[in-house]
């Protein structure tokens with residue numbers, strides 16, 4: 001089930017998921033208007049059922065093609081589905097989706113997260129605006145977490161849905177094949193500079209953020225610097241990517257419950273290492289890296 005939290009009082013509602021949207025749950029957004037919009041229907045929407053929404057849905061948007069964000073799409077097979085053009089192909093083909101992750105999760109995608117390929121996904125690009133009636137939705141391409149990750153700005157409330165730039169203490173995630181650390185940095189800089197924002201809504205845990213919005217982005221961004229510093233410290237002597245992954249810099253400790261942890265550590269910290277090589281703070285040494 002979810003808890004409804006109204007923002008602005010004119011139909012903009014956050015459907016707050018279990019434990020404030022802790023994965024695999026999430027915080028979906030519903031905008032009841034002439035055209036009613038549902039953003040990222042979560043597993044909580046699935047559990048509650050469409051009747052719990054209390055209204056018909058005229059359009060569904062996924063901020064990006066990740067399992068926890070599309071889990072409820074299948075409830076609306078005849079409703080237009082919108083994604084950024086870079087992530088839309090993943091919703092049309094399970095093979096494309098798996099290639100974007102870089103791992104074979106087909107069974108989980110279909111059985112736990114209700115993946116159903118659709119041949120009619122509509123695409124949007126940065127700067128497009130969708131008029132719902134009393135509300136307008138601005139699509140902001142904020143890549144990095146995935147190639148087509150978007151934030152959505154709702155007017156007139158000035159609320160920005162940040163998707164999986166989720167403002168958590170864990171920090172940004174760019175562990176997929178189509179993710180990018182450089183794009184994540186650029187997107188966070190853009191998010192920080194958005195003007196006249198009344199609140200952020202993140203899909204996971206941070207949830208509804210109404211105060212110190214730039215501080216929330218700065219603290220989240222600072223995790224990237226912490227990862228850089230930990231990597232440079234560890235690489236005072238040459239280290240292989242396997243050794244770096246084993247250091248658990250991203251997750252901070254080892255979780256037996258996360259079997260893909262070592263893979264994600266290697267992918268994400270490999271991106272930090274490559275970036276630090278480009279910036280002249282590290283160099284390649286054999287198969288590994290060493291700080292300069």
Ligand SMILES: [Zn+2]
Nearest residue numbers: 064066145164
């Ligand atoms: Zn995601």
